[in-house]
Amino acid sequence: METYPITIGKITRHVPVVETLPGVHIPLVEIMGDVELVQAAAEALVKHLPPETDTLLTLETSPIVLAHVMSAISGKPYVVVRRKRRPYMQDPIIQEVESLTLGVTETLWLDSRMAEKLLGQNVALVFDVVSSGGTMMALEKVAKKAGANVVARLAAFHQGNSKLPITFLSEIPILQTA
Amino acid sequence: MVQVGPEVSVALFNMLGDTEVVEAAAAALAQRMPADIDTLVTPEVKAVPLAHALSRLTGKPYVVARKTEKPYMINPVSRTVISITTGKPQLLVLDGTDVPLLKGKKVAIVDDVVSTGSTLKGLSDLITDVGGVVGAVMAVFTEGSPREDVIALGHLPLFKPE
Numbered sequence: 001m002e003t004y005p006i007t008i009g010k011i012t013r014h015v016p017v018v019e020t021l022p023g024v025h026i027p028l029v030e031i032m033g034d035v036e037l038v039q040a041a042a043e044a045l046v047k048h049l050p051p052e053t054d055t056l057l058t059l060e061t062s063p064i065v066l067a068h069v070m071s072a073i074s075g076k077p078y079v080v081v082r083r084k085r086r087p088y089m090q091d092p093i094i095q096e097v098e099s100l101t102l103g104v105t106e107t108l109w110l111d112s113r114m115a116e117k118l119l120g121q122n123v124a125l126v127f128d129v130v131s132s133g134g135t136m137m138a139l140e141k142v143a144k145k146a147g148a149n150v151v152a153r154l155a156a157f158h159q160g161n162s163k164l165p166i167t168f169l170s171e172i173p174i175l176q177t178a
Numbered sequence: 179m180v181q182v183g184p185e186v187s188v189a190l191f192n193m194l195g196d197t198e199v200v201e202a203a204a205a206a207l208a209q210r211m212p213a214d215i216d217t218l219v220t221p222e223v224k225a226v227p228l229a230h231a232l233s234r235l236t237g238k239p240y241v242v243a244r245k246t247e248k249p250y251m252i253n254p255v256s257r258t259v260i261s262i263t264t265g266k267p268q269l270l271v272l273d274g275t276d277v278p279l280l281k282g283k284k285v286a287i288v289d290d291v292v293s294t295g296s297t298l299k300g301l302s303d304l305i306t307d308v309g310g311v312v313g314a315v316m317a318v319f320t321e322g323s324p325r326e327d328v329i330a331l332g333h334l335p336l337f338k339p340e
């Protein structure tokens with residue numbers, strides 16, 4: 001299996017390369033299950049948290065572990081936006097994701113009881129991988145609908161060529177077959 | 179409190195986002211984890227931070243059973259269970275690349291709340307399917323009828339709606 005080396009701090013992982021579209025190969029990053037890599041990424045990203053940050057905002061599933069460890073280190077709470085409506089949700093914030101890649105529509109959900117925790121707060125968005133930025137923009141809209149002020153956009157990895165206003169630790173290429 | 183049936187309400191315990199509770203629960207469960215456990219398995223989503231913290235504290239790797247099959251999975255293995263929260267069929271999927279962490283290993287299932295045990299049964303079957311042995315079930319709470327087979331830190335009763 002073809003692999004590609006990704007590095008955060010002193011941690012390097014040789015991750016599988018997968019073909020997402022004909023001729024387009026990407027290194028596949030999965031931080032969930034990798035305690036060392038998440039620890040290294042969280043320690044590095046916490047240093048980029050603006051001092052005025054009140055709360056971390058992330059979405060399910062894999063970035064949750066990153067947000068959890070960043071929360072444990074920084075002492076700042078975190079809120080998780082869901083990708084499915086949960087039965088207990090009351091009057092949730094609903095936000096469509098504009099996907100630039102595959103045209104698959106996706107929806108983000110945040111229960112009103114969680115949204116209340118964001119009102120008037122300075123929030124930092126936390127991602128494992130940001131590529132097109134569509135999900136990031138949708139999460140930012142959720143934050144604004146909840147009355148929060150986005151003060152930082154943090155990601156462990158940035159994938160692709162898009163110029164996005166994010167702070168990231170490591171760049172992952174998109175590999176094209178000649 | 180959330181009513182889930184004509185005669186039943188449950189206390190809704192959601193520790194997602196509660197770093198202090200998750201870390202405290204992980205520390206307490208780490209002390210009670212049997213010494214011969216090789217790998218932790220947890221269902222997506224709410225118990226993932228607990229499994230992550232427990233893995234960090236014990237040094238044992240963890241595997242997440244996903245609710246949907248992902249395009250990048252290699253030889254995925256799945257089971258369908260009836261979810262207690264939604265009453266609908268719920269898929270549990272293991273990525274084939276995680277099988278070496280489970281085959282021939284003693285596995286601990288980690289969850290936030292074990293209620294009817296339907297998720298537990300599905301996970302146990304999955305682990306057995308790939309050649310693992312379930313050595314322990316660990317949860318923050320059991321719910322409904324008390325269970326001797328679960329290492330839990332507390333118990334939640336069922337309630338009658340007001």
